[in-house]
Amino acid sequence: MNDSELYEKNVNKDINLDNLYKALVECFSVILCGFATGKLNLISQREIKGLDVFVRTFSLPCVIFLSLAQLDFSSINWSFLGSILVSKSIVFVCVIIVTCILSRPIHLGKLGLFAVFCTQSNDFALGYPILKALYDQENPNYPSYVYLLAPISLAVLNPIAYVLLEIGKFNGETNSNNESKNINESPVHESVNLSLPEETRNRNNVESDENTQSRNYQSDTKSDFKLFFAVIVNIFTNPVMLMTFLGMLGNLFYTYIEFIGVVLNAFASVFSTTALFVLGLRMVANTHKLKGNALVTSGILIITKLLVLPLVTREIVSLLHTGKNATETLNLSTFGFMYGTFPTAPMVFVLSAQYDIEVDSVPSSLVVCTFLSAPLMYISAKMIFMDFLPNDDYIEKLQSFAFNVGVVGIPFGIWLIILFIANKSFSKLPHKITGFLIISQIIICIGVALLPIREFFKPWSTYIQFSFLAFGIYSSRLWTCFLAITLVLLQSRSLCFVLKLIPALNILAWGIPAIFVIAENFAFTNGHFGSLTNPNFYIGKFQSGVTLFLLIISFIGTIVSLILQHRYQLRFAKYFNLIQEVNSDDVKEERETSIGDNSRDTTSQLCKGSCSKTTDIEEILSENNSNLCSGSCKKESVCPSEFNCTPAEREMCEETIKQYNATTLNENIDEDHEDRQILRHIVLLLLLIMSMFVNLMLSIWTLVVEDAISGVYIELLFLNVILNIGQVFITFAVFGFNSKILFVSITNRWRKFFYGAESIVLTPVTELGFETTHVCHQFIAHHLQNCEKEIAKPKRLKLRLYKACFKGKTLVSWLQTKRLAKDEVEAIQYASHLLEGRVLRHIENRHHFENSDLLYTFKS
Template sequence: MEDDQYQEEDGVEVPLEKLYSALIECFGVIICGYIAGRVGLIKEQQTQGLATFVGTFSLPCLIFISLATLDLSSVNWYFLLSVFISKAIVFAFVLLITLLVTRPVDPGKSGLYAIFCTQSNDFAIGFPIISTVYGNSHQDFVSYLYLLAPVNLVMLNPIGFTLMEISKNKNSTSRTHLPLRVITSIATNPIVFMTALGIAGNFIFAHEVPDALEALLKVFGSAFTASALFLLGLRMVGSVRNFKGEALMVPICLIAVKELVLPLVTREVSSLVLTWAQVPANESIAFSTYGFLYGTIPSAPGVFVYATNYGLEVKLIATAMVACTFVSAPLMFISAKMVSISHLSPSKTLSSLAAFELDLSIVGIFACVILLSVFTFKRSAWSAPQKLTMCFVLSQLFGCIGTITGHLYWPYSQYTAYFLMNLGDFSARILTACLAICLAFMESRNYATVNHFLPIFYGIAAGIPVMLIVIANLLGDSIPSPERTTLASSTIVETIDIFVLLVSLIVSVVYMVLQQRYKRRYARYLVYSREASATCDSTHTCEDVPTPQGEEQPVLPGTPLLDPCSGNEDSHPVHHMALVFFLVCALFISLALHIWNVVDDKMTGVYLELAFLDVFFTRGQSLIVLFIFGLDIISLMQPFCRRVMETFSHGETITLPNVEEIPSETQHLCDQFNTYHIQPCQTQIVRRRRMKLWDFVACFTGEDLVSWLLSQGLIKDREEGVVYGSHLLTGRVLRHVNNAQYFTDDMALFVFNNN
């Protein structure tokens, strides 16, 4: 039997429940920290205190005790060398590309991006995942994290720090202290210092730390995981709102390099170096696979600290850090699961892959329902790209329902599953190309063509998949079993899939290139229009400037794309570009796997990784859409949630006198304020603010109003300011945002009724 050729190792396979538990442990604590910071339970000053504890006490103690007790004689130094080479390759690649692409040239930005793509969050997120995967089979792999962290901090980060210092002091004539500042920043880093001290302690104590010192250090070290994850969630507050506009594209590129390029480079370089060093084959495979899993660990929050200290792309790095942390979750899960099943037989591998596909389909159905509900209730759902996105989500829904139906046992369930899965998969791939074509035509402002092609897109997305399914059945394709997945498709379906994937990939890439060319063309038109306008004298109007024949009027690139056919604008052009980018990556992965299935059916580690990635991108694309358009859900739910909170609020009930019963003193003060002071007051203190989870567009705090009254000399002290504000509240000049509080001199939010 084929399965007999595979020998299973005891304790190697990690139960799916343990992987889920590890991810829930990490990201559950992160989300709790985000909520705590978002609703104001933990203030900025308290966050700084927690950061001091984690970075100065807990993490250094954990590093010291781990390195001081590590048996250095068992460390494979060739593996550490391979990780350094891998990170150096990616570091240099990002550095050079950023220097070549960015205009004007900014060495500080290139150094910051290079650090982001190579420095991992080894301890807060990597430690729990590595412990879960290798805790029973390779316990020493957990200890390697403490040796891998200094690779960046000591060897690569100084290059980035030097470039950031050059950028920071580019206008300064004296740079003699630059090397000293870089060396000082490295030497005073607690991680670097405690790494050196831990290695020294290993030799001094012969990796047996005294019991009293070990107990003390373990108390601090045991508090690290939860504290660090909670702190990471706190630091995400305020970063989610940056997921919009052109700023979304650079984080996507950085995340792609960190989560896709670095793991692959680490795996291949580790395999080459360890083979060159004549390391046994089994050990080499284990280390190279561990290197891949290590590469998927998201970027460290320290990169955000560097960006803040040097004033470089703070919002962009915050956005990328948040996105990278959550994008890494499925990649780490896939990599960890690949590690755990790499020694299983093909039949058990198929079972594990089918279980993963089933779990993903269940989650995907909920994502599809949420997205379809949001797109239906939003006006932007009627723009052309959003219509195609809705059709894409609907195709994903069919595929997920088909997967679940295949695991049910009722008459004709397998026939239904076969039809729905193939219909959803073929439609999703065709709609990817259709969406790319639509965006290219809208970028060229060819709205009539978009309106003409839209019904054709619908027909192609629905008709061609049905036709292909019929052709496959006529050619003799058999109905699959419940556990038939990407690894077990028939040759007929594989051939049809390769054809559809290849055509969709080529069309998508071509029209993505055309879209960028249209954008650059309109940018040139904009420059031409400005130069022509500058030459107009007082006797000529701007209409006198001729527009090149056959070309449409230039529009500022990056602005919303108006669709005159639908009467609405595409308010998410960059979101749709990002979606097409991810879908093209999914097409490429699926195409590579299907070609591998036809050419060579051997199950290697990279093949299993591609298989899990293909399942994720095939059944989990609705999660990608949900991630990209997640802010739509927040904006849609916020008014409803606010209304519910106001309805069931148990705050202080205020009772105001009737208008006829307002005292004359209050009426006079309110009339005077409305006549002379309300306009300048609104100009200076009214702005958009946030209270816990809610946004308020035009409001102010009671403290700000009292301070303004003091600055204008209308009151003598803050106590009198509370009385003044109470008069304005009684006279209906202002009110609390939830109509549930009297005027107070604090951070409570109020609005003027004339707004």
């Protein structure tokens, strides 16, 4: 009997998922009610804290005690509990290692907090009702596992996190105390000590060293004991741990103390509703706008918790064969997968606030994770309990779904190409690599969209359709890896080095997939492509093996490159801040004049003093720049000495950069930072890593057990269609809404056609309204000088340094701070009057006033 037959036999055909739907609606309706209550301030923070104390100290412990005291331990599969421990431990350790590699300096408290976030589930308030709705009829013992699974984290993994959190907190205290301890090393103390006789000085130094060592030893001993004691206290005073122990003990004598259950049941009966309501209340204070690195951190944590943990749990349970037979093992593996999809427990927020670690990203991640888990749990449960036969119509539905994804994805990809052409992104790095990635993703969609032609033009149509699809998938994975490598090289080497590397990357990214596709076509001649049913792997194990090979290379290469890029970025940030300080100091020494007459290249600042070996050629070369470095400074900057460039290589590098600048320096990009959009590319790579991870798991599954059809496998098939064939949707989510420059370009061309120039056309001064004139006169007379002094700063735009300019949103904020405007809308109107009245202008006269990062300056 194969796995699919076992699965069909085991699954109850009459199972009703309406119970799950009702449980989800019930749970999240209570959460939303709590959230609305908090938003309307109907309950104060003190009252919320009181409810939280009641839930954690009284209600939850009673639920745990009653459940364990009445549980039949003879029916518990302890091997399954061990496999869950192994799964959580693997994710726990991996999160610590990855965070340790990425974090500089290493923050031990952050390691522990992130590890808890990815392994601690909301088992009691949210998990148990859902499991009860799913398994109450089929496997009534499964929901009770929650009361044994939760203590696994609390008793084994969380103490490790507590140790890391306490050490991090302790290190913060000792660092502050070291300053007072090092008084004996101060110059004043040293000068006093030198005035003493030599013998006295030596004796004092020896005694001082002995005392210092003695104090340090005693301090370290006390600190270790204090840390150990704190962890032990946290474990045994935790109400959940205490009641777990008492519940297992009470299981032996519950028949004699059954009357206690009447009292405890009064507290336990209100747990679920109260806990979910408090969770909603807590979310109000935890909703922060995620930006920058906080957004990346939150995304990684949520993906790890909702996607990586369920897959790892399912694989570990299957590999360890925790069931008595194949049927039970399959049931437990799907149960483990479902258990892994539960959102993170609110306890993480408490730890974040208590230790003051990631107070912005972690609470917000908790909120997003909770709401994203709802559709994921429902879809997972529905797939798990789908009663499909191996040859049933799910293949037809899968093909239809893939076809729809491909057809819809083509216009999305075309839109991205239009944006990149309009924004001239194909001429820049790393956008050029991203453009090649988009092309490969469009080829995937075309390959899937050609599915219907196989029925009419056999066998060559099959070859054509398969070649498009396989070539696009393989090349997209390689371009993902090359994009990550490009980010590293842009940060660690130079633009010139990357530009010279582009031809080689093109040969590899297009050539290797072509070789594999040709080999696969030759291997399956005469149109015999296996079953040709699975759109993920048309030719079965052979294609999954090739895919697995390329995935492993791309997956490892992308992750390693992102880690290196992060390390180099942290190192470069210090250097860049120093350059900014030098530029600011130099600008302050000069007399500020008109922005148009005094904008100049940043390299005139960089070339003052000694040459920096980390300065790249792109930072010192410009066709329109008359202030180039000369002599040895220029040669050092063109090719840093550590790379041992020859004079010919320097000249070639200079010529390459000049050609690159000819297509990029004249672009109308109105941002005060380099327009490489590094953060967007990092987010894109993280999402594509998730896509590769799912594809990797599916490839391994197909190679090992090709015929094992289960609900989780079917769910992975559909998920892989979205994340693999629909990669273009991921890229669109990151870059598809960046259409502002496209419309600006259209507007500029419209202005040039009608007015003969791309500059904005303002109302003539003689036709300005009274309100505009009055606002401008008042601002010039009373606020202009102070405003210019407070917000006008030197800004670097591409290779030019502009004096006394500011962002539009900075002026809006300043107007509200000085109470010249009541709110943002009024501040924008006020600034628009100033622009119409010629008090301020856009640095290139191309935009009206906007509350954005566009740069403006006051007219002199």
